[in-house]
Amino acid sequence: MQTSFERDTLADVREFARSRKPGYALPRSFYTSPAVFDHDIKSFWNNSWIWVGHVSQIPEPGNFFRFDYCAESIIVVRDRQGTVHAHVNVCRHRGSRVCLEQSGKTSVLSCPYHAWTYDLDGRLRTDRAMNEQFSRADYSLFAASLRIFQGLIFVCLSDNPPDFSPALARLEPLTTPFGFENLKVAHAASYPVPANWKLAQENYLECYHCAPAHKEYSRSHSLKDPASMTEELLSALAKNSCRAGLPGTALNETGQDAENTGCDIYYRRYPLYPGYSTGSRSGDPVAPQLGELKQYDGGATDVMIGPLNSFLVYADYAVGFRFVPMTLQETDIQIVWMVRDDAVEGRDYSLEDLVWLWDVTSRDDERIIRFNQQGVNSIAFKPGPLSSMEWGIEAFYHGYLSRFLE
Ligand code: FES
Ligand SMILES: [Fe+2]
Numbered sequence: 268m269q270t271s272f273e274r275d276t277l278a279d280v281r282e283f284a285r286s287r288k289p290g291y292a293l294p295r296s297f298y299t300s301p302a303v304f305d306h307d308i309k310s311f312w313n314n315s316w317i318w319v320g321h322v323s324q325i326p327e328p329g330n331f332f333r334f335d336y337c338a339e340s341i342i343v344v345r346d347r348q349g350t351v352h353a354h355v356n357v358c359r360h361r362g363s364r365v366c367l368e369q370s371g372k373t374s375v376l377s378c379p380y381h382a383w384t385y386d387l388d389g390r391l392r393t394d395r396a397m398n399e400q401f402s403r404a405d406y407s408l409f410a411a412s413l414r415i416f417q418g419l420i421f422v423c424l425s426d427n428p429p430d431f432s433p434a435l436a437r438l439e440p441l442t443t444p445f446g447f448e449n450l451k452v453a454h455a456a457s458y459p460v461p462a463n464w465k466l467a468q469e470n471y472l473e474c475y476h477c478a479p480a481h482k483e484y485s486r487s488h489s490l491k492d493p494a495s496m497t498e499e500l501l502s503a504l505a506k507n508s509c510r511a512g513l514p515g516t517a518l519n520e521t522g523q524d525a526e527n528t529g530c531d532i533y534y535r536r537y538p539l540y541p542g543y544s545t546g547s548r549s550g551d552p553v554a555p556q557l558g559e560l561k562q563y564d565g566g567a568t569d570v571m572i573g574p575l576n577s578f579l580v581y582a583d584y585a586v587g588f589r590f591v592p593m594t595l596q597e598t599d600i601q602i603v604w605m606v607r608d609d610a611v612e613g614r615d616y617s618l619e620d621l622v623w624l625w626d627v628t629s630r631d632d633e634r635i636i637r638f639n640q641q642g643v644n645s646i647a648f649k650p651g652p653l654s655s656m657e658w659g660i661e662a663f664y665h666g667y668l669s670r671f672l673e
Contacts, residue, residue, distance in 0.1 A: 277302050277671075284671040289661060292650035298463040298643050304595040307464070308337045310670040315529050316414065316421040316428060318576035318587060319343060323418065323451040323608055324370065325351065329387065332370035334422065336591045341411050341422050342366045342376065346387035353411035353422040354389045365408070376408070416572065418448035419587075429529030431573060434520060441534045442570065444512050445580055446558025451608040453554075453584070454622050458600040458633045459593075462640035465667070467590035467598045470636050471577055472659030480635050484628045487543040487550065488567060493656065496538065504538040507564035511556075511582065521571065522662025528669050531662070533571035541565075545581040546624045554583040554606040554616040574666050579625075584616075586625050596640060602629050 280296060280303055297303055319334040320343060331344035333356065340356035342365070354376070358365050363380040375392060376385040384393040389408040394401065412423040416435050423429075460467060470476065477484055477491035485491040489500060505515050518534040525531040543550040544563035552563050563582040570578040577588045587603040602625055610616055642648060653660055 277306060280306075281671050284668040287664075287668065289664075290653050292653060292660075293465070293664065294650055295643055295648050298466060298640065299595070301595055304463070304592070306671070308339075308592065310673070311667060312336060312575075312592065313339070313424040314428070314670070315575050316412075316423045316431060316573040318419055318572065318589065319353075319422050320420045320603075321418050321450055321452055321605065322351065322415060322420060322448070327372070329372045329374055330370075331366065331373065331376075331387075333366055333368070337593060339424060340364060340366075341424075342408075343413075343420060343422065344376070344387050350388070351413065351415065351420065352388055353413040353420075354385075354408040355411055355424070357409065358383060359391065359406040359408065360394075416447075417442060418450060419572070421573070421576070429527055429573070431527075431530040431532070434526055434530045434532040435572070437518060437520075438532050438534060438570075438572065441514055441516060441518060442580075444514075444557075444559050445568075445585065446607065447585070449558065449608050450585060450605040451610075452603055453606045453610075453612065453616065454604040454618055456602050456622070456626065456629070458602065458629045460598050460600055460633045460636050460640075461596055462598055462636045463596055463643075464590050464592035464598040466639050466643070467600055467632070467636050468575070468663065469660045470632055470639070471588055471590065472663055473654075473657040475654050475656040476635060480631050481628050483548070483624060484546075487539050487546060487624075489538045489540060490567075490569075495540075500538040500540075504536065504564065504566045507562065508536055508566055511560045511562045511564040513560070513564065513566075513568075521574075521659070522665035524662075525666060528666055529573060531571055531574045531666060533569060536566045536568040539565050539567060545583050546579070547620060548623050552583045553620045555610050556582055557585065557607055574663060584621060598636075600629060600633060600636075602626075 320332055324332055325345045328345055328347045331342055334341045342354045342356050345351050356364050356366050358378040360381055360383050363378055365376050365378045382395055385408050386392045391403040391406045412428045414421045474490045489496045521531040521533050544552045544565055547553045560582050568580040570580060579586045585605045589601040591599040591601055593599055604622055606616055612618055
């Protein structure tokens, strides 16, 4: 059996990116070629803003957490003055990982190999028995770029990251009522999947699969079927959202409508079905209202900040999604549940009720993404046409493929 795209050199992939007919899935090499994966990390991940956490995870000086993808590892830490830093987790001596714990509190960052010790701001503080000419000032930890938007922490390994300030300025008034800066992480979970990261990313960007694959989600979310998003449902949401204190505006600057490569931004609130105040099993709220909201309006907001970072925001909780590449066909689906920071577990929310929907939905996703990769690995795979409900994938391809043309 012949397929139209057998070889997997970068030159072939570049040629494909140049001459691609929009509206089709990508050829197999994008999901099977080590060279493409290497390019994905170097050109796309290392040059994109990645959402790694929330300021509430590091409330005090010395608090830190680590974020890893592929071969990279970044330490996010609050220094003695309260400033948040992102350091590359690579010792300036002979390259060992410096920070081994996932999160914690420390007064210094100490390398486990030969005990070079760094201040929280990244400066080398003590070395051991180096010669007199050695200048500590030249051996600070490498800094990653860092940006905090409404309490959400983004990092980028590039010294010249995409400038998404103008896009964030347009998003800011839309997300302000949710009070993102006053959230806390209630729960985080990983769903490792034996698939290339793009299959996980693409899966999140379309709801064409929601009706057949997500029984629980589809009971409550009208996004599963555009025909079910009736005028009646939309105008009821518009009224309720307005009463709740949410702007009715939508924002879609993705794909070719993004201001710059890597600056995709999206905001859209859509209706849940009648009887659902939020994404929960019973339809009842699972946590206190976020931010300044005055009522549960029966809606859900899709937010995208940069091409890699997606959030789903209900009136009472927010979920963050990351599809983190580890190897060519190993991806960590990372899901983070956030509630307002003064909510107390057991009193204001039950963790079980809070995580139910996106736990069961993420398990479904893990399964369909795994099967997707298995089929894509077959010599018989030939990319088929995208549905109009998969417009988000087309927008993603636009930015993603542009990295092959630079
Ligand atoms: S590699 Fe870190 S002190 Fe030697
Ligand atoms: Fe899904």
